[in-house]
Amino acid sequence: MKHIVDMAWTDKIAFEADMDGHKVIVDASEEVGGSDLGPRPKKLMLASLAGCTGVDVVMILKKMKVNIEAFNVIVEADVTDEHPKHYNKIKVVYQFKGKDLPMEKLEKAVKLSEEKYCGVSAVYRKAMEMKTEIRIVE
Amino acid sequence: MKHIVDMAWTDKIAFEADMDGHKVIVDASEEVGGSDLGPRPKKLMLASLAGCTGVDVVMILKKMKVNIEAFNVIVEADVTDEHPKHYNKIKVVYQFKGKDLPMEKLEKAVKLSEEKYCGVSAVYRKAMEMKTEIRIVE
Numbered sequence: 001m002k003h004i005v006d007m008a009w010t011d012k013i014a015f016e017a018d019m020d021g022h023k024v025i026v027d028a029s030e031e032v033g034g035s036d037l038g039p040r041p042k043k044l045m046l047a048s049l050a051g052c053t054g055v056d057v058v059m060i061l062k063k064m065k066v067n068i069e070a071f072n073v074i075v076e077a078d079v080t081d082e083h084p085k086h087y088n089k090i091k092v093v094y095q096f097k098g099k100d101l102p103m104e105k106l107e108k109a110v111k112l113s114e115e116k117y118c119g120v121s122a123v124y125r126k127a128m129e130m131k132t133e134i135r136i137v138e
Numbered sequence: 139m140k141h142i143v144d145m146a147w148t149d150k151i152a153f154e155a156d157m158d159g160h161k162v163i164v165d166a167s168e169e170v171g172g173s174d175l176g177p178r179p180k181k182l183m184l185a186s187l188a189g190c191t192g193v194d195v196v197m198i199l200k201k202m203k204v205n206i207e208a209f210n211v212i213v214e215a216d217v218t219d220e221h222p223k224h225y226n227k228i229k230v231v232y233q234f235k236g237k238d239l240p241m242e243k244l245e246k247a248v249k250l251s252e253e254k255y256c257g258v259s260a261v262y263r264k265a266m267e268m269k270t271e272i273r274i275v276e
Binding site: 074116118 | 141142155158162180192264265266
């Protein structure tokens with residue numbers, strides 16, 4: 001199977017694509033010559049990872065009948081100082097809120113996503129160091 | 139420097155983040171239990187790449203005083219059949235429209251982005267095969 005994304009240059013240094021029927025815009029800040037019409041393109045790498053593994057974990061926990069009240073996937077990435085400025089280390093924090101959440105099930109769901117299902121993790125892991133943290137908050 | 143993205147679970151299997159002041163939503167199709175509120179998360183990997191290298195190329199061509207009328211970055215990615223379903227081969231097509239465009243300058247701009255400036259290319263190249271094509275259309 002192939003996935004194709006066609007991004008068109010629309011303004012100064014902004015680009016836009018139709019993705020699955022939804023408009024996605026990327027742009028740079030005004031300081032560097034953009035118009036801030038959308039997020040910075042590189043950061044979409046992090047949204048891609050957070051969304052991919054987040055969806056997995058929600059689906060797995062539902063099958064396990066674990067009820068979560070709130071869930072955030074926080075991706076913290078280190079950017080190199082030198083060009084090409086790229087991510088060379090990523091920490092993924094899975095932050096859950098809920099009553100009497102069973103840590104071992106949360107860990108199992110996260111592990112299944114990271115090792116078996118999440119295709120974004122699979123690519124990034126080949127290119128950089130990846131760490132995981134699971135947090136339960138009140 | 140660190141980049142941080144915090145995606146919150148908002149609905150069924152949809153996630154949302156505020157990125158550089160812009161709302162980014164990812165979701166799955168209704169067939170797999172989502173509500174199609176946004177694009178599929180994995181595909182954002184491709185938008186990230188297209189936007190990153192596209193911005194570089196536009197800025198470099200401007201410095202070179204090359205006038206382009208239209209420009210699309212089309213990313214074609216092969217997805218593996220087995221879990222974790224991930225991209226294992228990517229072709230980036232740089233499609234330009236303009237009068238008497240100088241191919242050698244287009245090639246130089248693309249090469250500079252791919253080898254020196256684009257931090258997304260730099261990561262993906264460590265993890266998979268990447269190809270480039272430059273097209274000039276009427």
